[in-house]
Amino acid sequence: MAITLEEFIAKAREKEDKKIKIVVLNIQGFGEIEFQRPSENNFLKFSNGMLSAIKDVDLNEKSTEKLKTENIDMVDFSKAASEFIYNSCSYMRAEEIRNIYKNSSFYDIPLCILGQSEVINIATKLYEAFNGKKEVEEIQEDLKN
Structure with missing residues (x-):
């Protein structure tokens, strides 16, 4: 038997309530800055960007100790990191900041303001x-099914 709309809404709300929505990080030279939860697309783009930046390493190996x-x-x-930050931080998207850069x-x-490292x-x-790792794994599993 199919679930009711109310049950569907309750399950969706429960799933959403489990997610971390806001993270505040202390950024050197700036202080505490708020970051909003990235979209699934932004998680995937950053994950793919990280992986594509790794060269000459077998990522299927269990040990990442060889990663230098x-x-x-x-x-x-x-x-990839700069785009991830830009999409997660409203300060970076402020019109005044965009006008400066x-x-x-x-x-x-974010690269211009904070630097590469x-x-x-x-x-x-x-x-x-x-x-993020768990989020990407769940997205990839959903895409398989």
């Missing part, structure tokens, strides 16, 4: 705080 910075294309990684792509604004650091913390 020379195996990571930091430019690609930082671009009007000669840059919107997605490059800090962008990678923040995006990694956000990915972990929002349970």
